[in-house]
Amino acid sequence: MNPVLTEPTGTTRRRRPRQKASTLSRPAAIGLGVGVTWFSILVLIPLALISFQAAGGGWGVFLETLGNAQTASAIGLTVRQALLVTLVNVVMGTLIAWVLVRDRFWGKRALEIIIDIPFALPTIVAGLVLLSLYGPESPLGVNVANTSHSVFLALLFVTLPFVVRAVEPVLMELEPEVEEAAASLGASTFTTWRRIILPSLAPSIASGATLSFARGISEYGSLVLLSGNLPFESEVASVRIFSYIENDNPAAASAVAVILLTVALAAIVTLNLISQRVTRHG
Amino acid sequence: MGIEIVGVNKSFGDFVALSDIDLSIPGGGLTALLGPSGGGKSTLLRIIAGLETADSGTIEIEGRDTTNVPAQRRNVGFVFQHYAAFKHMTVAKNVAFGLEIRKRPKAEIARRVAELLELVHLEQFAHRLPAQLSGGQRQRMALARALAIEPSVLLLDEPFGALDAKVRKELRDWLRRLHDGVHVTTVFVTHDQEEALEVADTIVVINDGRIEQVGTPDDLYDKPASDFVLGFLGPVTTLGDRLIRPHDIEISRVEQAAVVDGPITRWTRVGFEIRLEVTPIDTRYAPVQVSVTRTEAHALGLHPGDHVWLRPAVGAPSVVST
Amino acid sequence: MASHPTARGQRPTPATHARRALVLGYLFFLVVWPVSLVVTRTFGDGNHLAAALQDPAVVFAVQMTVVVAFWAVVINTVFGVGMSLLIVRYDFWGKSVLNTLLDLPLSVSPVVIGLALLLAYGPRDGYFAPVLDAIDLQVIFSVPGIIMATAFVSLPLVIREVVPVLQEIGTEQEQAARSLGAGGWQTFRRITLPSIRWALVYGVVLSLARSLGEFGAVKIVSGNISQQTQTATLVVEEKYLEFERGAAYATSFLLTLIAVAALVIVTVLRPKEERV
Numbered sequence: 055m056n057p058v059l060t061e062p063t064g065t066t067r068r069r070r071p072r073q074k075a076s077t078l079s080r081p082a083a084i085g086l087g088v089g090v091t092w093f094s095i096l097v098l099i100p101l102a103l104i105s106f107q108a109a110g111g112g113w114g115v116f117l118e119t120l121g122n123a124q125t126a127s128a129i130g131l132t133v134r135q136a137l138l139v140t141l142v143n144v145v146m147g148t149l150i151a152w153v154l155v156r157d158r159f160w161g162k163r164a165l166e167i168i169i170d171i172p173f174a175l176p177t178i179v180a181g182l183v184l185l186s187l188y189g190p191e192s193p194l195g196v197n198v199a200n201t202s203h204s205v206f207l208a209l210l211f212v213t214l215p216f217v218v219r220a221v222e223p224v225l226m227e228l229e230p231e232v233e234e235a236a237a238s239l240g241a242s243t244f245t246t247w248r249r250i251i252l253p254s255l256a257p258s259i260a261s262g263a264t265l266s267f268a269r270g271i272s273e274y275g276s277l278v279l280l281s282g283n284l285p286f287e288s289e290v291a292s293v294r295i296f297s298y299i300e301n302d303n304p305a306a307a308s309a310v311a312v313i314l315l316t317v318a319l320a321a322i323v324t325l326n327l328i329s330q331r332v333t334r335h336g
Numbered sequence: 337m338g339i340e341i342v343g344v345n346k347s348f349g350d351f352v353a354l355s356d357i358d359l360s361i362p363g364g365g366l367t368a369l370l371g372p373s374g375g376g377k378s379t380l381l382r383i384i385a386g387l388e389t390a391d392s393g394t395i396e397i398e399g400r401d402t403t404n405v406p407a408q409r410r411n412v413g414f415v416f417q418h419y420a421a422f423k424h425m426t427v428a429k430n431v432a433f434g435l436e437i438r439k440r441p442k443a444e445i446a447r448r449v450a451e452l453l454e455l456v457h458l459e460q461f462a463h464r465l466p467a468q469l470s471g472g473q474r475q476r477m478a479l480a481r482a483l484a485i486e487p488s489v490l491l492l493d494e495p496f497g498a499l500d501a502k503v504r505k506e507l508r509d510w511l512r513r514l515h516d517g518v519h520v521t522t523v524f525v526t527h528d529q530e531e532a533l534e535v536a537d538t539i540v541v542i543n544d545g546r547i548e549q550v551g552t553p554d555d556l557y558d559k560p561a562s563d564f565v566l567g568f569l570g571p572v573t574t575l576g577d578r579l580i581r582p583h584d585i586e587i588s589r590v591e592q593a594a595v596v597d598g599p600i601t602r603w604t605r606v607g608f609e610i611r612l613e614v615t616p617i618d619t620r621y622a623p624v625q626v627s628v629t630r631t632e633a634h635a636l637g638l639h640p641g642d643h644v645w646l647r648p649a650v651g652a653p654s655v656v657s658t
Numbered sequence: 659m660a661s662h663p664t665a666r667g668q669r670p671t672p673a674t675h676a677r678r679a680l681v682l683g684y685l686f687f688l689v690v691w692p693v694s695l696v697v698t699r700t701f702g703d704g705n706h707l708a709a710a711l712q713d714p715a716v717v718f719a720v721q722m723t724v725v726v727a728f729w730a731v732v733i734n735t736v737f738g739v740g741m742s743l744l745i746v747r748y749d750f751w752g753k754s755v756l757n758t759l760l761d762l763p764l765s766v767s768p769v770v771i772g773l774a775l776l777l778a779y780g781p782r783d784g785y786f787a788p789v790l791d792a793i794d795l796q797v798i799f800s801v802p803g804i805i806m807a808t809a810f811v812s813l814p815l816v817i818r819e820v821v822p823v824l825q826e827i828g829t830e831q832e833q834a835a836r837s838l839g840a841g842g843w844q845t846f847r848r849i850t851l852p853s854i855r856w857a858l859v860y861g862v863v864l865s866l867a868r869s870l871g872e873f874g875a876v877k878i879v880s881g882n883i884s885q886q887t888q889t890a891t892l893v894v895e896e897k898y899l900e901f902e903r904g905a906a907y908a909t910s911f912l913l914t915l916i917a918v919a920a921l922v923i924v925t926v927l928r929p930k931e932e933r934v
Contacts, residue, residue, distance in 0.1 A: 076750040081842065086750065089741050093756075096810055097763060100774035103785055107777055146684055153681045157674060165682075167921050168689050174917035175693070176871030177768075178891045179910040182898065183692040186699055186907075211688055231420035234387050235478075237407040238414040239434035239485055249433075253424045265765075272767025275873035275891070279898055292769040292874070299773055299878060304783070311770045318765070333424050 108308035119309040124285045125294050129310070131202060132291040133317060136270030139209040143266045144259055147217025154218070155225045172214045177275025180211055185280050200282030205290055208276040213266040220262030221255055228254055253333045260329035267325075268318045337398045338363035338521050339384060339489060344393030346379055346545075353379040355545045357393065361523060361538070366515045368536035369525045370568070376545040377525045378493055384523065385491050386410045398488045398521075413482030413520075417494040419474040421466035427477050428453065428462040434485035452480040455514070472503040479511075483518070492524035496531065508535055529569045533557065541565050563655045573625035575646060577657050582611070582627035584652030587644050589636060594645035596621050603640040605630070614644055696914050699907040706904030707911060716909055718885045719893035726801070726876075726889060727869035730808035734865050738816025739858065743850075745817075746824040763813045771810050772878025775803060799881035804889065807875035812868040819861035820854050827853045860927055867920040871913060 078086060108115060120126055154165060172180065184207055186192075189199040198204045228251065236246040274292040281288040291314055298307035339361040346354040354376045361367050369377040382388040384395055386407035394403045402410050422430050428449050435445045453459045456476040458469075466474055475495060482490060495511070496504040512535050515522055526532050532539050533553045541548040541556065541564070549561040560566035563579050572579045576595040588594075601623065602613035610633050612626045624646055628638070638644070648654055700706050710716045744750075745757055763771070778785050779797040790797060797803040831853070835845045851858075873891040880887040884896065890909055898906035 077748050078744075078750050082744060082748055085740050086744050086748075089737060089744065090756070092737060093741075093760070093813075096806060097813065098759065099785070100771075100778040101762070101766065103777040104770065104774050146681075149677060150681050150685070153677050157670075157678055159678060163925070165685065167918070167925055168685055170921050170925075171689050171693060171918065174867045174871070174921050176873060176891045176894075176910075176913050176917065178873045178894050179696070179871070179913050179917075182894060182906065182910050183696050183914075186695040187687075187692040211692075214688065229418065229420060231416040231418060232422065234385075234407070235414065235416060235420040235481075236422070236433070238385055238387065238410070238412055239481065240408050240411070240437040241433070242408060245437060250422055268765055272770065274767065274769045278895060292767050295767075295769045295773060296874075296878070299769075299776065304773065304777060307773050308777070311767070311773060314767065314770070 104308045104311050107304055108312045111305045111309070115305050115309045116313070119306045120313070122306075124289070125291075125306075125310060127286045128289045128294045129291045129313060129317075131205065131289070132271050132314075135202065135205045135209055135290075136267050139206060139213055139270050140263050140267045142210060143213055143217045144263050147214070147262060147266075148221050148255065148259055150218045151221035151225055154222060169215050169218050172212050177212060177273070178278065181208060181276040181279040184208060184211055184276070189280070199280060200284055200288055202288050204281045205277060205288055208280050209270045209273055212273055212276050213269050216266040216269065217259060217262030220258045220265070224255055224258040256329040256332040260325040264322050264325045267321045271314055271317060338365070339398075339523070340394075340396040341380075341384070342394045342396075344380070344383060344390045344395070346376075346383065346388065346390050352545050354383075354390070357545075357547060359540060359547060359550070361521065361540075363398070363521050364519050365537040366512070366522045366535060367524075367538045367540060368532035369523060369540050369542055370529060370532040371527065371542040371548075372568070373527055375543045377527075377540075377542045380542065381491050381493050381523060381525050384489070385412045385414045387414070411485060411488050413485060413487030413490040415475070415478050415482050415490070415492040415495050417497045419466070419471075419478045419498075421474055421478065423466055426463050426465060427458060427469070430466065430477055431480045431484050433481060438485065448484060452484055455483070456480045470503075471499050472507055475499065475507065479514075483520070487520065489521040489523065492522070494525055494527070497526070504531075511535060533569070541568060543568075558653050560653055560655060563657065566653065566655055571625070571627075574622050574657050575624050575648060575654070576621055578648070578654040579657045580648055580652060580654040582625045584649045584654070585624070585626045586647050586649045587612075587614075587626055587628060587636065587638070588646075589638065589642055589644055592645050592647070594647045596624060597643065597645040600638065600640055600642050600644060610638075612638075614646060693914065696907055696910050699903070700911040704904075706908040710905045710908035713905055715884050715888070716890075716893055716897070716905055719888045719890045720909070720912065722801075722804075722888065723870055723890040726804050726808050727866055729805045730812060730869045731862055731865050733805070733809050734813055734816050735858070735862055737813070738861060739820060739854075742817050742820040742824055742854075743846075746821055747829070760817055761814050763810050768811060768872065768874030769878065772807060772875040775807055775810070775875070775879050779803065779806075798879050799883070799887060801887070803879040804876050804887060807879045808869045808872050811872050811875055812865040815865045815868060816858070816861035819857045819864070823854050823857040824850075856927055860924055863920050863924050863927075867917050870916055 076083075120129075150169065154162065154169075175183075184204075185199060187194065188196050188204070188207055190197050198207055232250060233246050236250045241249065272292055273290070274296070277283070277288075277290055277293065281290065281293075283289045283293050291310055295307045295310050298304070298310065339359075341357055341359040341361070344354055344357040346352075357380060359380075369380060371377045379388060383390045384397070386402065386405060390403070394401060396402065397410065397412070422433065425433070431449045431452055432445050435448060440448075449462075450459070453462055456479055458473060458476055458480065461469060461473065461477075466477065469477065475498075479492075479495075492511075496507050499507065508531055511524075524536075533556075536553060538550065539553055539556050540550045543564055549556060549565045551559075556565060557569055560569065563572075566572055566579055566581075571582055573582045573585075574580075575585060578595075591597075596614070596616035596618060598614050598616040598618075600612050601615045602611075604611045608630050610628050610630055612628065613623050614626060615623045626646065628636075741760065745753065766774075776784070776798060779787070779790060781787060781790075781796065781798055784790070784798065795802070797806065831849050832845050835849045840848065871891060872889075873895075876889055877892055877895075880889065880892065882888055882892050882896070884893075888896070890913060894906050894909045894913070897903070897909065
């Protein structure tokens with residue numbers, strides 16, 4: 055395999071300007087019509103209705119919803135725990151990815167499956183299994199059920215794969231020569247990490263962290279059994295949404311949903327900025 | 337001074353990469369480690385750099401025993417085949433890296449980087465990212481980066497191996513001129529005998545984890561120590577029971593004292609060169625490849641099918657075929 | 659020079675061992691031990707699985723889950739393959755927007771998905787309630803709603819697997835088939851489908867795992883009525899809260915078994931990445 059090495063100076067991979075003209079044949083156009091209609095019925099219109107619902111009440115609904123101490127506390131708890139979990143994932147996820155890529159030992163393949171279990175396991179089952187180890191009948195004698203720690207634990211479980219899976223392929227692509235070059239230029243292991251490896255991983259860590267945070271603030275299934283949903287203690291935002299729905303208050307439910315969405319967007323923007331900064335100051 | 341290597345051994349599992357290497361690399365020279373892939377030459381270079389540790393033996397660089405010194409403190413410049421560019425840093429930042437590690441004053445770093453970029457003709461690319469450079473430019477950047485730390489030795493691992501033929505040739509000439517200007521002890525690994533013959537002052541031929549021969553390009557070409565060296569430095573053919581280069585065979589249409597004789601059974605013209613195959617009438621011997629220029633063939637009146645007599649040219653290097 | 663395969667493998671240092679131990683310990687306490695408890699609790703004190711399979715509520719819920727997951731996967735497979743082909747093989751206005759929107763379901767909370775479907779198709783206040791009334795179709799608190807919620811949450815999974823493969827294989831083979839006289843459908847069935855086969859299987863397995871496990875969205879749209887609209891994950895919650903822990907663990911055991919089986923299949927199918 056010969057890598058292309060003779061590209062002229064200054065050419066970065068530039069995408070061909072996409073032609074605006076449609077290349078759809080008649081059957082393809084019909085297919086597209088059917089597909090988009092289904093997608094709109096299933097996803098787009100219902101989601102749009104949430105913003106209409108929330109916006110329909112005007113700012114009043116938002117203020118009222120946020121003014122509700124129980125809801126505000128639930129949102130606060132959710133964001134705090136999701137942030138904390140994301141922080142742990144940034145460190146542990148990167149470390150796990152490192153071990154998966156760089157270390158060799160018997161049974162490593164099994165580890166790949168274990169990492170993905172939180173993705174595949176139904177969330178209610180996730181809550182249940184965590185409850186069996188860290189609940190009232192814990193064989194370890196650790197009981198976090200019905201506390202804010204249970205939220206942390208459940209989120210830690212369901213968000214485990216995000217950073218690992220984001221960092222792993224980038225780490226695999228990283229040439230060992232680059233680290234050797236840094237070493238031969240006198241950089242210590244720590245300096246190589248901070249100035250060479252970390253900047254290369256930063257974008258993928260950030261994208262994994264974003265996904266982990268977004269998943270964290272929207273988590274529901276794994277918490278219902280584990281956290282006990284105690285107001286002001288262990289009740290999270292999606293449980294509040296659920297209660298609002300049950301109490302026939304879709305406007306408030308939509309308001310919380312929109313607030314969560316805004317927080318998630320803010321997180322995406324912030325993490326992008328952080329990752330750019332880390333990359334630039336390598 | 338240079339580099340003194342004594343009794344170096346290295347195995348990877350069952351695979352013996354280097355066995356009992358003793359080598360003295362002269363200071364200030366340009367030395368090539370030449371040999372086939374997997375022969376151990378890159379491993380030896382990496383051991384000198386401290387990127388690999390020898391199982392036994394010692395390495396001395398410029399009179400200092402560096403056997404147990406980590407790569408970080410050997411002050412060795414290393415250039416990799418695939419550039420190993422720091423992709424997220426500009427060209428200038430790449431070159432400055434080693435100096436920043438050494439905590440040199442900002443002004444000095446800036447001056448030194450400018451000097452080096454000028455040396456490698458990349459002044460106008462200082463603020464580009466490596467991805468925006470061509471392969472040859474990236475390799476020059478890597479070279480400037482390695483030279484920035486004023487290394488006691490400069491080591492290059494197949495430095496031109498990933499480049500296309502034309503750029504490769506340009507960079508080769510340029511490295512030779514650069515070395516004539518900088519005079520740092522330089523060792524480069526290559527599997528291309530032409531590259532070694534053209535650029536190096538000294539060539540070390542390495543095969544199967546052993547040193548086959550050390551010498552100047554002329555020594556190696558004219559006095560090969562083994563059939564391996566002879567074969568590796570250019571085309572060879574069997575003349576009787578000896579190995580010889582096809583252009584070192586004297587060919588004649590008239591009967592004369594000869595090693596073998598027989599008809600010309602194949603005739604291939606490649607530009608100015610004509611490659612002949614002569615099948616000896618003595619069937620114990622294998623067919624012989626002979627190379628003559630077009631002018632010679634003309635002067636001798638050679639034609640396909642002619643019966644010819646072959647013997648080694650005077651002073652031609654040859655070794656007994658094993 | 660192609661260095662020897664182990665040439666780069668550094669000797670394990672104490673730091674390597676420390677990292678390895680930390681990672682293994684973390685995964686053991688976070689994933690392995692908890693998940694293994696589902697087996698212990700199901701079979702530890704008597705066979706709760708056998709008992710649960712006698713419980714009509716559990717049996718109904720498992721059957722319901724299988725039916726719902728089946729339809730959701732069928733819908734998403736047809737939709738996913740079609741959309742992937744359109745996105746990769748054609749250019750049209752709004753393509754990149756559509757491409758981005760298709761990933762949306764993965765980043766929306768299941769509870770919000772439930773809420774969205776409720777707002778659109780709810781029986782009284784739903785936006786489409788008049789239309790649904792007119793054709794006498796009940797979506798929410800009935801099977802169609804559960805299927806929709808399940809299809810919603812797993813919608814992008816097939817597309818995400820198939821699109822890269824379609825891009826990778828290019829159009830040459832398809833053009834060759836066309837030039838040999840194959841029609842559109844023949845080309846798809848004999849050329850395109852075989853090349854995306856494994857990606858498709860992979861996407862289907864992922865969708866299936868996700869569909870079987872959906873909880874939040876289904877809880878909202880189904881109404882959670884035992885033996886009418888209750889799925890397996892909902893029955894786990896109910897049984898647990900009703901102190902029928904054995905049944906809860908047994909149902910969880912079934913779901914875990916399917917999830918792990920799906921992961922193993924996917925891991926075996928996925929070509930081993932070349933690791934340097």
